[in-house]
Amino acid sequence: MIRRFLSKNKAVLGYGLSLAVLLFILKWLELRFVIYDHAMELYVGAIALMFTLLGIWLARKLTRPQKETIIIEKTVYPDTSLGFVPNETEIAGLGISKRELEVLELMARGFSNEEIANRLFVSLNTIKTHSSRLFEKLDVSRRTQAVEKAKRLRLIP
Amino acid sequence: MIRRFLSKNKAVLGYGLSLAVLLFILKWLELRFVIYDHAMELYVGAIALMFTLLGIWLARKLTRPQKETIIIEKTVYPDTSLGFVPNETEIAGLGISKRELEVLELMARGFSNEEIANRLFVSLNTIKTHSSRLFEKLDVSRRTQAVEKAKRLRLIP
DNA sequence: CGATGGGTCATACTTTAGTATGATTTTACG
DNA sequence: CGTAAAATCATACTAAAGTATGACCCATCG
Numbered sequence: 001m002i003r004r005f006l007s008k009n010k011a012v013l014g015y016g017l018s019l020a021v022l023l024f025i026l027k028w029l030e031l032r033f034v035i036y037d038h039a040m041e042l043y044v045g046a047i048a049l050m051f052t053l054l055g056i057w058l059a060r061k062l063t064r065p066q067k068e069t070i071i072i073e074k075t076v077y078p079d080t081s082l083g084f085v086p087n088e089t090e091i092a093g094l095g096i097s098k099r100e101l102e103v104l105e106l107m108a109r110g111f112s113n114e115e116i117a118n119r120l121f122v123s124l125n126t127i128k129t130h131s132s133r134l135f136e137k138l139d140v141s142r143r144t145q146a147v148e149k150a151k152r153l154r155l156i157p
Numbered sequence: 158m159i160r161r162f163l164s165k166n167k168a169v170l171g172y173g174l175s176l177a178v179l180l181f182i183l184k185w186l187e188l189r190f191v192i193y194d195h196a197m198e199l200y201v202g203a204i205a206l207m208f209t210l211l212g213i214w215l216a217r218k219l220t221r222p223q224k225e226t227i228i229i230e231k232t233v234y235p236d237t238s239l240g241f242v243p244n245e246t247e248i249a250g251l252g253i254s255k256r257e258l259e260v261l262e263l264m265a266r267g268f269s270n271e272e273i274a275n276r277l278f279v280s281l282n283t284i285k286t287h288s289s290r291l292f293e294k295l296d297v298s299r300r301t302q303a304v305e306k307a308k309r310l311r312l313i314p
Numbered sequence: 315c316g317a318t319g320g321g322t323c324a325t326a327c328t329t330t331a332g333t334a335t336g337a338t339t340t341t342a343c344g
Numbered sequence: 345c346g347t348a349a350a351a352t353c354a355t356a357c358t359a360a361a362g363t364a365t366g367a368c369c370c371a372t373c374g
Contacts, residue, residue, distance in 0.1 A: 051205045055212015097350060110302030113331065125353055132332065142360085143331075144300060145267030254320060270361065282323055289362065299330085300361075 084157040091155055094137045103130045105156050108147045241314040248312055251294045260287045262313050265304045 091101065099120075106116045113127045120127070131143065140146045150156045248258065256277075263273045270284045277284070288300065297303045307313045 048208045051208035052212040052215065055209040055214075055216065057212075057216075058209065059212065059214075059216030099351065107301060108305065110297070110299060110305040112299060122351085123353055125355085126351075128332065129352080132334090135332080140267070141332080142267060142269060144264060144269075144304065147301065147304070148265065148267040256321065279321085280323055282325085283321075285362065286322080289364090292362080298362080 085154075086156070087154040090153045096134065096137055096155070100130050100134050100137075101155070103127060104134055104146065104150055107131070107143050108150065108156050242311075243313070244311040247310050253291065253294055253312070257287050257291050257294070258312070260284060261291055261303065261307055264288070264300050265307065265313050 096104070102120065103116055106119060111119070113131065114124055117124045117127045131146075135141055135143075135146055138146050138149050140149055147156075253261070259277065260273055263276060268276070270288065271281055274281045274284045288303075292298055292300075292303055295303050295306050297306055304313075
């Protein structure tokens with residue numbers, strides 16, 4: 001606890017210490033030389049200088065550095081393969097299954113139903129049923145519409 | 158020239174002025190009260206305080222603010238719908254005509270050939286020929302592929 | 315002026331897409 | 345263990361999409 005206090009109030013402690021040292025020097029000067037009236041200006045000047053310097057030092061120590069936030073806008077071209085996060089909420093809300101989503105993705109990539117069937121190792125009819133259900137759920141009637149809507153809803157990249 | 162000097166050295170001049178004022182005050186105090194030995198500490202203290210404050214003020218005026226730059230990189234995704242610039246080079250290179258591009262855009266938006274025909278006030282057959290030529294030029298065989306490729310080549314948004 | 319390219323349209327045809335319906339098999343869950 | 349959702353497949357059909365070919369109009373350009 002004490003260490004924390006020390007570290008937190010380092011500047012203040014430093015100021016106190018400096019003050020003490022300066023007062024000591026003053027006392028010493030007072031004893032060393034009899035202060036005549038004509039020496040007064042010099043004495044005051046010295047004090048002024050010292051404390052001005054102290055003030056400068058204090059100011060530099062105490063003022064916390066001004067933070068300047070520079071926001072660099074970095075344009076990132078939608079690298080569909082890297083930075084895509086599917087809208088799970090929408091997918092779930094529409095009740096689209098995993099398999100249907102797979103079909104949808106391949107559709108969006110321009111594959112025909114037959115090509116999709118070959119890729120997924122199922123029959124053409126299966127793909128047809130999948131796509132039909134997909135169109136129902138997406139409330140569309142053609143694959144191009146489905147792709148357009150799916151991209152708009154961020155179901156697919 | 159004088160005004161420029163004044164404005165450039167405002168802080169220095171301020172310091173000089175303050176010093177003069179303070180010295181005047183000191184002189185006044187010296188005249189006003191006879192400075193006894195026991196009043197010495199108080200006097201010195203006042204000077205110390207004043208000059209410390211002056212030093213702080215000076216430091217704040219003269220030293221340029223300590224900046225701590227925080228750089229935040231903010232990724233900005235370009236709004237494809239607003240700031241879209243078609244790749245004219247590619248369009249010209251592939252020899253795609255204005256009308257064909259129109260058809261392509263409507264295709265991408267999910268319209269059927271018949272819908273496109275109605276929109277452009279031409280017959281279904283015309284749209285079919287347009288799309289056939291389009292597919293040839295894009296080297297694809299289906300509309301979904303055409304849309305995918307066109308978007309990839311930035312022919313359409 | 316004639317060739318060229320863009321746009322239009324038609325007919326005839328093939329292929330792909332999409333719908334309707336029914337059935338079987340997995341798989342997940344209470 | 346039984347049920348519901350998901351996934352599979354089939355048949356039969358309709359509706360789009362796409363191809364091939366030929367024709368016509370019109371502006372532009374050498």
